[in-house]
Amino acid sequence: xxxxxxxxxxxxxxxxxxxxxxxxxxxxxxxxxxxxxxxxxxxxxxxxxxxxxxxxxxxxxxxxxxxxxxxxxxxxxxxxxxxxxxxxxxxxxxxxxxxxxxxxxxxxxxxxxxxxxxxxxxxxxxxxxxxxxxxxxxxxxxxxxxxxxxxxxxxxxxxxxxxxxxxxxxxxxxxxxxxxxxxxxxxxxxxxxxxxxxxxxxxxxxxxxxxxxxxxxxxxxxxxxxxxxxxxxxxxxxxxxxxxxxxxxxxxxxxxxxxxxxxxxxxxxxxxxxxxxxxxxxxxxxxxxxxxxxxxxxxxxxxxxxxxxxxxxxxxxxxxxxxxxxxxxxxxxxxxxxxxxxxxxxxxxxxxxxxxxxxxxxxxxxxxxxxxxxxxxxxxxxxxxxxx
Amino acid sequence: xxxxxxxxxxxxxxxxxxxxxxxxxxxxxxxxxxxxxxxxxxxxxxxxxxxxxxxxxxxxxxxxxxxxxxxxxxxxxxxxxxxxxxxxxxxxxxxxxxxxxxxxxxxxxxxxxxxxxxxxxxxxxxxxxxxxxxxxxxxxxxxxxxxxxxxxxxxxxxxxxxxxxxxxxxxxxxxxxxxxxxxxxxxxxxxxxxxxxxxxxxxxxxxxxxxxxxxxxxxxxxxxxxxxxxxxxxxxxxxxxxxxxxxxxxxxxxxxxxxxxxxxxxxxxxxxxxxxxxxxxxxxxxxxxxxxxxxxxxxxxxxxxxxxxxxxxxxxxxxxxxxxxxxxxxxxxxxxxxxxxxxxxxxxxxxxxxxxxxxxxxxxxxxxxxxxxxxxxxxxxxxxxxxx
Numbered sequence: 121x122x123x124x125x126x127x128x129x130x131x132x133x134x135x136x137x138x139x140x141x142x143x144x145x146x147x148x149x150x151x152x153x154x155x156x157x158x159x160x161x162x163x164x165x166x167x168x169x170x171x172x173x174x175x176x177x178x179x180x181x182x183x184x185x186x187x188x189x190x191x192x193x194x195x196x197x198x199x200x201x202x203x204x205x206x207x208x209x210x211x212x213x214x215x216x217x218x219x220x221x222x223x224x225x226x227x228x229x230x231x232x233x234x235x236x237x238x239x240x241x242x243x244x245x246x247x248x249x250x251x252x253x254x255x256x257x258x259x260x261x262x263x264x265x266x267x268x269x270x271x272x273x274x275x276x277x278x279x280x281x282x283x284x285x286x287x288x289x290x291x292x293x294x295x296x297x298x299x300x301x302x303x304x305x306x307x308x309x310x311x312x313x314x315x316x317x318x319x320x321x322x323x324x325x326x327x328x329x330x331x332x333x334x335x336x337x338x339x340x341x342x343x344x345x346x347x348x349x350x351x352x353x354x355x356x357x358x359x360x361x362x363x364x365x366x367x368x369x370x371x372x373x374x375x376x377x378x379x380x381x382x383x384x385x386x387x388x389x390x391x392x393x394x395x396x397x398x399x400x401x402x403x404x405x406x407x408x409x410x411x412x413x414x415x416x417x418x419x420x421x422x423x424x425x426x427x428x429x430x431x432x433x434x435x436x437x438x439x440x441x442x443x444x445x446x447x448x449x450x451x452x453x454x455x456x457x458x459x460x461x462x463x464x465x466x467x468x469x470x471x472x473x474x475x476x477x478x479x480x481x482x483x484x485x486x487x488x489x490x491x492x493x494x495x496x497x498x499x500x501x502x503x504x505x506x507x508x
Numbered sequence: 509x510x511x512x513x514x515x516x517x518x519x520x521x522x523x524x525x526x527x528x529x530x531x532x533x534x535x536x537x538x539x540x541x542x543x544x545x546x547x548x549x550x551x552x553x554x555x556x557x558x559x560x561x562x563x564x565x566x567x568x569x570x571x572x573x574x575x576x577x578x579x580x581x582x583x584x585x586x587x588x589x590x591x592x593x594x595x596x597x598x599x600x601x602x603x604x605x606x607x608x609x610x611x612x613x614x615x616x617x618x619x620x621x622x623x624x625x626x627x628x629x630x631x632x633x634x635x636x637x638x639x640x641x642x643x644x645x646x647x648x649x650x651x652x653x654x655x656x657x658x659x660x661x662x663x664x665x666x667x668x669x670x671x672x673x674x675x676x677x678x679x680x681x682x683x684x685x686x687x688x689x690x691x692x693x694x695x696x697x698x699x700x701x702x703x704x705x706x707x708x709x710x711x712x713x714x715x716x717x718x719x720x721x722x723x724x725x726x727x728x729x730x731x732x733x734x735x736x737x738x739x740x741x742x743x744x745x746x747x748x749x750x751x752x753x754x755x756x757x758x759x760x761x762x763x764x765x766x767x768x769x770x771x772x773x774x775x776x777x778x779x780x781x782x783x784x785x786x787x788x789x790x791x792x793x794x795x796x797x798x799x800x801x802x803x804x805x806x807x808x809x810x811x812x813x814x815x816x817x818x819x820x821x822x823x824x825x826x827x828x829x830x831x832x833x834x835x836x837x838x839x840x841x842x843x844x845x846x847x848x849x850x851x852x853x854x855x856x857x858x859x860x861x862x863x864x865x866x867x868x869x870x871x872x873x874x875x876x877x878x879x880x881x882x883x884x885x886x887x888x889x890x891x892x893x894x895x896x
Contacts, residue, residue: 121608175564176567178640179635181560181636182637185754186754196771198588198886200589201571202572203569213604362584363555363582
């Protein structure tokens with residue numbers, strides 16, 4: 121099995137770009153990634169593209185070939201859709217293609233454009249990541265289903281809104297120096313607690329923003345890297361995917377995300393590591409409670425133990441396991457289809473030592489990315505390691 | 509590399525099922541396929557699901573996990589979208605997963621629901637398979653872009669509407685005994701020529717219908733088949749994918765589909781065969797002209813030579829290369845996201861000898877499936893062979 125390297129990464133600024141199309145955003149991220157890799161466009165063999173709601177919000181399906189065209193490459197292209205995990209899945213299948221020897225160079229990425237919609241349209245688009253028949257029609261917005269999970273967590277394990285507020289404060293602090301981040305301003309626990317409620321117990325500052333943006337990653341085989349003198353010190357050593365019922369009503373526990381555990385266990389086995397080997401992690405914090413659930417599902421904490429992690433400083437930049445040094449979805453932003461490969465891009469830079477927050481993890485060798493779709497009905501976990 | 513077998517296939521009736529959801533349709537096809545395979549639900553390791561317009565027409569994204577749930581399996585699931593080639597791509601990535609040793613059992617399939625829409629909504633949904641910015645906004649419907657291709661073909665190579673009418677007549681005749689087919693009635697050349705124009709030179713009977721339906725295929729490794737005494741005489745020996753610009757204006761030729769050639773050449777090389785080895789083919793005949801373009805792109809005819817093939821009886825059930833014995837998209841129907849795996853299902857039955865039209869190809873050993881997205885901006889080709 122061929123070893124897979126991350127040769128280059130790229131990201132647009134995450135924010136509001138209502139005047140730009142998804143394809144335009146993806147082109148910027150993809151061209152940046154190829155330039156970062158020093159890989160010529162002509163060598164790209166497949167484009168794997170994550171996009172969630174293009175059909176619904178731009179009237180455009182079949183966005184794989186459009187992504188390839190925007191990037192300026194002649195290569196077969198496929199769109200992957202798993203809600204907020206769309207580009208995580210696109211990346212995973214790119215890893216498989218290189219490992220299987222089907223390609224030496226694959227660009228995986230994603231893009232999303234949402235800010236041109238009005239609030240009702242955005243709410244409907246995001247709700248389509250959950251179960252339209254059994255949740256959406258019952259009036260459950262996407263924040264509402266996460267609020268149910270937060271409420272269940274508090275009821276089963278304890279913790280409170282202040283614990284969650286520390287997650288938001290941490291991730292905003294981490295984003296301060298990130299030029300791609302939507303929010304580059306620090307917030308306080310008091311601001312989070314005083315923010316308007318979105319869906320109790322979650323307030324506005326417990327939620328990630330609506331974001332337009334794109335990200336891309338260039339994956340190459342180690343043979344290609346060696347033969348073409350491509351500097352690609354970070355390898356993809358573990359990949360896993362998990363699935364669950366879309367509707368919360370069909371789950372055994374509202375405060376657990378077993379799909380993430382399934383994905384993580386597969387990725388750990390693939391990489392032959394244990395959770396304790398991970399030095400730095402990017403996890404899917406679409407809401408503050410989601411980061412807590414992720415840390416537990418990934419095996420970094422026992423169930424019920426992670427809610428106080430940010431407050432205790434364990435996951436801050438100076439903590440024992442820095443989480444979301446990029447700013448996370450919370451502060452870097454969450455352009456749905458772009459988030460999975462954004463995490464890979466940020467983690468790669470952190471491990472290479474050229475991220476604005478690399479100084480927080482100067483000796484990091486092993487990174488983990490956790491990308492989730494919906495209320496974690498889809499989960500994708502990747503392990504990246506410094507291999508050269 | 510593990511050898512991949514088709515262990516079972518399933519399909520709903522293709523037609524109008526406005527009272528059913530996509531997930532319900534997929535459940536029927538998937539359960540049928542598992543029953544046909546004799547493979548227990550618990551052994552399914554991934555579900556690969558093709559769906560084109562669920563976000564746009566059902567307000568439901570993230571349909572991978574829903575498909576797995578509907579099927580009654582606990583397994584990670586991903587949705588693939590490449591317009592009309594969605595389940596072709598889903599199948600291709602399932603083949604790769606089994607070959608790579610990542611899974612022994614994968615269900616690949618797809619579903620689509622369109623008939624509940626009004627004509628304007630359907631037209632908009634289908635147009636989103638082409639370029640919304642450069643074609644859709646210019647008023648080009650999906651039939652219109654294929655009409656441009658037909659017109660270009662006639663201009664460059666000759667041929668006429670009567671030649672194309674024979675494609676429709678042939679495919680309707682083939683569908684007569686297919687219980688899954690939307691149309692089980694013979695038509696005449698005169699009826700095709702007299703049908704109302706949809707987009708000149710294409711008339712209503714040059715076009716496939718609007719269809720609701722689902723299909724599914726169970727893929728297994730040869731090791732799994734042997735260990736579990738699963739009867740799976742048909743193997744997947746070749747897989748290829750090609751890509752092209754979405755907008756016709758960006759192409760060098762309107763009357764050629766190089767993405768299909770790219771996909772076919774990769775699949776032929778993978779299977780180590782040449783076009784002349786193919787005994788029976790299912791090709792993507794969303795319009796009559798599309799079958800002609802496919803036969804040329806796949807290497808069965810030189811450019812400009814296939815337009816008279818059906819009229820000459822070369823591709824009829826008694827011809828030297830029977831094409832679309834299922835009835836094709838034209839007469840079996842075209843539930844967009846379900847079509848790719850429907851072709852695989854029909855071809856498998858033809859090769860196994862249990863298809864209603866197997867008597868037309870009693871000695872067939874090699875089959876080819878060609879699934880195209882949009883105006884062939886995406887193409888997926890698979891080679892199936894009797895291997896046991």
